[in-house]
Amino acid sequence: MTNKTAHNGDVQLAYETFGAPGGEPLLLIMGLDFQMVYWPDGLCHALAARGFHVARFDNRDAGLSTHFSSPEPENPFRVLLRGSRKPAYTGADMVADGLAVMDALGWNSAHLCGASMGTGLALATAVLHPQRVRTVTTVMGGPAGKINMLRYVKFGVFPRFARIKHPDTDEGAIQTLVDMIRLLSSPHHPFEQEWARSVAEVSHARAPRDPSTTQRQTAAGLNLGAAARRLGEITAPTLIINGADDPLIRPSAGTALARRIPGARSVVYPRMGHILPEHVWTTMADAMAAQAGLTADDRSR
Template sequence: MTGTARHGDLRIAYEVFGPPGGEPLLLISATDAQMLMYPAEFCTELVEAGFQVVRFDNRDAGLSTHLTGVRAPGPLVAALRPSSAPYRLTDMAGDAVAVLDAMGWESAHVAGTSMGGMIAQTVAIDHPGRVRSLTSMSSTPSVRIGTRPPLKVLRAMTALLARPVRSAEEAAGREVAIYRLMGSPGYPLDEDLVRSIGREAYDRHPPEPEAGLRQRAAVAASGDRRKSLGGLRIPALVIHGDADVMMRPKAGRATAAAIPGARLVMYPGMGHDLPRPLWPSVAGEISRLPRP
């Protein structure tokens, strides 16, 4: 089932997996990623673990509202002058809450990856009564912790994201190239799956480099969450890969250290992705979080 939530003038597209009786679980996506980054098969793993799952497109992604024509400052400018960012993570957290409202969920388990993990952290901080548990994956509590990939990787990633994509096949090829840079060296790349995500994402909404810049500006402008995370009193799980070149392992450790009682799961050989062989384990870890 698909739907559209409203947050002010913005439309937020979402998709539902599983029956209404499942524990509500909201999945929040990463920078430059549509909801498709959580494949339907992974969502099914979570449904089988007892959840009703919702994945959604962040603002400036997929079928949700794009702030086309709004210029974004570079990350350094956004960090030094947060007011220069078109929006911040707290606004994106509001989009997530709008999806909860559209689903009629008073509260939900909230999980996010990379920037999605930062948004999930912000939902828990800004709207604590709406969050049953927090799962932060491949993320960080501060843009200053663990976010410097090797220069070679950074240059290659920047070039890939800036390159125009003019067809679904080009999008599929670029997606594979991105995953080869940031993916899990301990697991084989599921190239067929990655290509299919790239094609479907292009068909839904072709890549728009400026949209990713606006999202990155939001991250840079949103500061350090460690002090606020220290005030959380909810079950929390931090999942990270020890081979993550985009968010170094110390970012995951810092997230877990900031949240009282958080459990850290560090997967050997996992990079800045969610390899298929780990789906059952990740679903199991999330399902073991205390439930009301």
């Protein structure tokens, strides 16, 4: 895939597409501290095969998009619980980034799919810019907003992340990413070692992980303001997907989110953690295509 660049003011946003340009526009919004390559290529191709024109992009502060710096390091637990003292950017800025990618593609509106933190960004877009959203799919997320979301976080996984230690080398950085993916995966499904290693290598080669990005994106994602309290205004059809074995977000978060959005449907996929394993790609692509109203005729075009 060839990377292209969209602009939101001074911020450059790297993106790439799958499928025919005339397909139903679908924007994939990745989660906290992960690059767009964590949307598996196989899933993107499956969505394209069902009639979507798929775009995935690097959020600001990740991958090949514009990176930021923090005035001073902060304890990540403080950021999670209280927010950043001096945020480098806001959740509204990240919502505007997604719209900038859509603008670069000439999309007046699109189907949105957000993963993890991207869930909140997709929902905020549907609240603040309803005319630009056709449908919403959320994956591995829950009710937007700091107070609402924190009650569904499994804090026990964070000490396990902290225990991941490898030498300060390229290989050590790659192995750290592999170990993180392993922790986020379902214990009831074989670990996809080959994919984890491949995406870790690609991610590290594109832009080595910066732990301070986690702090900045956490602060932005947890402070979406009034949008987090206005989920009841969403009119776009909404599909909510969670993993039964998610080590980070309780599956009940999906049900709680569905209660806040009129007509939303919540499903829980077995043997799925906080990652998108290959065995859910077909089910997920079919569900998203059905919600978008795509038929077999759309796939043959």
